[in-house]
Amino acid sequence: MNQQIIEPLAKFHAEVDKxxxxxxxxxxRKRYNIDQSDFVxxxxxxxxxxxxxxxxxxxxxxxxxxxxxxxxKVVKEFSIEQDDILEVLLIRYFKIDDLLTEEAxxxxxxxxxxxxxxTTTQEREILTSLQMFK
Numbered sequence: 001m002n003q004q005i006i007e008p009l010a011k012f013h014a015e016v017d018k019x020x021x022x023x024x025x026x027x028x029r030k031r032y033n034i035d036q037s038d039f040v041x042x043x044x045x046x047x048x049x050x051x052x053x054x055x056x057x058x059x060x061x062x063x064x065x066x067x068x069x070x071x072x073k074v075v076k077e078f079s080i081e082q083d084d085i086l087e088v089l090l091i092r093y094f095k096i097d098d099l100l101t102e103e104a105x106x107x108x109x110x111x112x113x114x115x116x117x118x119t120t121t122q123e124r125e126i127l128t129s130l131q132m133f134k
Contacts, residue, residue: 006127008089018082020075024066032093038062039094043123045087046078054078055118059110071114
């Protein structure tokens with residue numbers, strides 16, 4: 001069986017600060033020309049004791065210096081604290097005008113709901129859908 005490996009644009013670990021934020025790495029921002037006020041679609045894997053406990057699918061705006069604010073409901077629901085390490089997958093990024101495209105419309109519900117908890121299978125489906133956009 002010839003299975004194709006599907007990869008996100010970037011995968012990195014991030015340390016959460018006391019405000020529930022983490023930083024999108026500078027090299028990743030530079031590589032994809034991601035600026036302040038752009039939007040990024042992410043899968044955030046919440047890890048405790050080296051085990052993935054949950055996965056959250058979010059569409060968030062990039063703040064100054066590449067800061068990413070996790071929705072407060074996510075921080076509370078999953079007891080995310082300062083110094084926690086998250087595993088983050090960068091799925092796609094959008095300039096403000098790109099949010100009007102058909103591609104972005106498929107995930108616009110994330111802007112209203114802020115996030116959705118997803119399963120391993122749903123994560124795989126999101127990553128598989130990336131192949132259509134390459």
